[in-house]
Amino acid sequence: MSVIEDTVHAFCLDNPAIQAPTGHGVLSGLRFAAKDVFEVADTRTGFGQPDWLASHPPASINADCIERLLAAGAALAGRTVSDELCYSLTGDNAHYGAPRNSWGADRLSGGSSSGSAAAVCAGLVDFALGTDCGGSVRVPSSYCGLLGLRTTHGRVPTRGLLRFASEFDCIGWFARDAGIFERVARVLLPEAREQGAFRRLLIATDAFAAVDTAIADAFAPALETLSAQIGATHDVRLSEDGLDRCFETFRIIQAADVWSALGDWVTRTRPTLGPGVRERIEQAGQIGAAELRAAQAHRAEIVARLDTLIGEDDVVVLPTTPRPAPPRGGGDDALETTYRFQAMSLLCSAGLAGLPQMNLPLAMKDGLPLGLSIMTRRNGDMRLIELAGQVCPQAPVPPDAVRP
Template identity: 45%
Template sequence: MPLHDPAHAFVPYPDVPVPHASTGPLTGLCFGVKDLFDIAGYPTGGGNPIVLARSGIKTRTAPTVQRLLDAGARLVGKTVTDELAFSMTGHNVHFGAPLNGAAPERISGGSSSGSASAVSNGLCDFALGTDTGGSVRAPANHCGLYGLRPTHGRVSLQGALDLAPSLDTCGWFARDVQTFARVADVLLDADPAPLPAQVRLLKPIDVWALSAPAAVAALEPALRATEAVLGAAQPVQAQLDSFEAMYWAFRYVQGREAWMTDGPLLERYAPPLGAAVKQRLDWCKTVTDAQLVPATAFRARFRAHLGALLGRDGVLVMPTMHDIAPLRGDSEDAFEDYRNRSTESLCMAGLSGFPQLSMPLASRAGAPLGLSLLGPAGSDRSLIALAERIAATLPAPIYG
């Protein structure tokens, strides 16, 4: 870990040299890695002391991390994650709460809290995270960063701890779109389904209606700037059946898979857990086949629904989150309400498996707000290219 970590973003492991190429497309950049990924010479702790104790020192580095090293990037350290990657607040009872570099009085968001904190505080140029239910997009929104939840399976998670494998993805953060795109050139091969030069920009008015009115007002200039580059956004309805139906389909699938992943560990070792994480996992244990089967069928229907809406050239433009980050001192009830409200829109990319890119284009009350582009499966690099075009027309953010 870095000798100086004022943000408490890194796990305090002893420093172990990790070789990297002397030249490559990422030469001159340094990065952090969420402590779910294996790195030779380090344990993989998953934000929990029992997982850490059972880990042992790894002898192999996860392929995605190795690609970055081979491209010339220098590893700074492993970053704090919310416990078992199953939270969105950035609070870990064992390792603390990394500081939000753009709004220190507000949460960093999770579960890729340390990665977002490290980048937003300037402790590294970019950082790897994972996103199951919003764990890259939420911290990107809160910390004023670019952050991608890629097409499911697009970036390898081999050598990383699971949460819900059919929903888990590997994403990353950067403060500027140029650095973000350099990392994309290494981690993403050519798009299997690139967007055309002229896209159909779509404004899901039902998703916008989920946001706080003050957040919508704050995002309007960024929306207008996006439309100036990509064309006027056509209003559409993106939900299927209802946001409540989408929310519960996502929760049941995630819950069953999370229990299949972590249940054996919990039942054998009864590890210490934060109260909110424990409550969530206790609920996961109760998910029944009668709940899972229709949820899985709904997911297939939603993927087809969103695929038909987007076609090969459609891009949704929408708020990343319903508002700015909550304050660090908010109550647990307030955090739970925030998580549930956030899941209503965040679950769209999770249920479909489609890519969503959060861009730090707005602010409210001195805190960042993200505007997202969500495109068809396999359009990840095309979305980043669109973000580069949009960013070129806007001033740098005023926060941070």
């Protein structure tokens, strides 16, 4: 297998991982990359954090999803950079840098599955594995103009995946080509099968109201495309008490879960953490039992509302992110506070309810991709993928990327 020339700094240098296919199947001839949270036999998984890399032994086996992909004929071309401990959406790791977004050298690729998205965006691999807890597949797929799926929570087996916040952690993947995306789904989604067309498009008006008018206007042609494909449309509100409150509920539950997974290691190791991640880890250790109980109760209300709101043949449409990829190296405080809050308010509903959500690269703003998401009921992953293939068979290719 030829070595990839990493033109976008997407691949890990300190703990590379390459494996040949172990079988033949629907993925034969394809190359993929895997985020630095999936175990690869005889190599160390770094979690985007050098102290983690140094303090953990090599894996004894491959992660379940990597085993499946290799058995289906795909070749693992490399391990990709992750945001530190997966606790960021920016795509800029204080220790390993920011993988380059091929849509602009001055733009971030988004996190935390930054390297995986950057590698697919640049055309270095055919598809790539990522994970999504709060938006870590959806954000980079929006920034990089890719098809990207957050799967139904628990749908893809997570054996061999580093734990971050298991209440929300999901495996997902990126691709430019909808046909390739669907082939990966046949391997990773148990009992994957065609599920039939959606009959109603639910437009999440509170989500569109949460973005600037110019951004909302940029989505208009894409909404027309979806509406023409599906037919009936209906306006809905995802939340009765505000998407900002939904995010606060998500933040509390996620933080408590993160501390449960990482708190002991952080306390013992005292790792050097980058800005933003350091503050969130500190806050995670301060979540109280009463605060968590109240958040869990509110989560139950949110789940019940979404279960009632989204019918069997409904698909929800909403902005994936509040804007295109932000500039690299500018306004870090705003990225880690104000913008994170805006993005997470859009992203949290799927996480709280365990729903599948897929980014469609159907819109552009100022020459940059702007992702539009489709979301549906639990286990409707294949329906989203089928709809994506109908309205977006091929993602746009950046001018300086490797052509398919």
